[in-house]
Amino acid sequence: MLSEWIEHSLEDVSPRSRSGRLRGGTYTLHAPGILELTPSECRETARACVVSVGIHGNETAPIELLGDCLARIEAGMLPLGAPALIILGNLEAIRRAKRYVTTNLNRLFRRDLDETGMEPDRARQLMNAVDAFYARHPGRERLHYDLHTAIRDSRFPRFAVEPFADTATLPEQWRWLAEANIQAVLHQHQHSWTFSHYSRHYHQAQGFTLELGRVNPFGHNDLTLLVPMARLIEALLEGREPPGTDPARMAFFRVAHELRRHSADFRLCFPDDTPNFTEFAPGSRLAEDAEAGPFTVEGKPLSVVFPNAEVELGARAALLARPASPPGHCIEKSQSR
Ligand SMILES: O=C(O)CCC(=O)N[C@@H](CCC(=O)O)C(=O)O
């Protein structure tokens, strides 16, 4: 059943049964694309894990990676030892191989959301599912990895976005992510209302958006590059303590400024295929907007992440970041980089 869940969810096939047994536990299908795994025995070290993929419909590598993990659980190769909520985010967008259908789902995860439509309704359903899941596992450390791929190349193809929130990241996370071959970390500077931010902000979870390479159609992803990330997710599903390594092998950045598209007459002043984390020197003009005017780099260089001039009006068109110190290092060190 598990190995067919993704396919059946995308084909909108009604499940024969909404719950059942699997090796080492049970599964429950709460709604289309929302699957809970409950181990017969939870390990002491187990976290309450939310793993989400396909929040953007054209980001297929994480869906393939998750499919492999589920197949391994079903085959008895991966003994379930942690409660897990597995989410296929924007089913209709995945079917259409599009980032979203009417609006970007990954900007809607807020409890005061009052928009209506397919994506807002899905955001509410996913928020309710996460709320209920964490409530079923009180006292257990909470974790949420929201897996994505980026539209363009990157100086660091695999990187983590740490949402802005009051909840501090535990040092073990940096160690696990470094071992999972994450190459860089971007600290957010303000609330972003993404899915990983939701779990961090409202549930104090260790939540991250993980960018795992570039957008590709199904069947065109090189999953060998993601083996270390798959091992991390498998360790978490087993309820084992994942292995870690020195976080200083990752590059750390902090968002200094967010570029927003204010008018229809908006453009980014660099080529469309500029890789993420490309650095621009002071004096470089980065954007022109009929309403907000030009944006020029001032002071120290800025690195551009997620540039996209085609976003909806009012939405984020790029993050602009500067190097930051690795956790546990002093500020002076980062400034001298
Ligand atoms: O490559 C891009 O421009 C977008 C890739 C993507 O979907 N990124 C996420 C990041 C979420 C975050 O800021 O935590 C997004 O834009 O939703």
Ligand SMILES: [Zn+2]
């Ligand atoms: Zn995405």
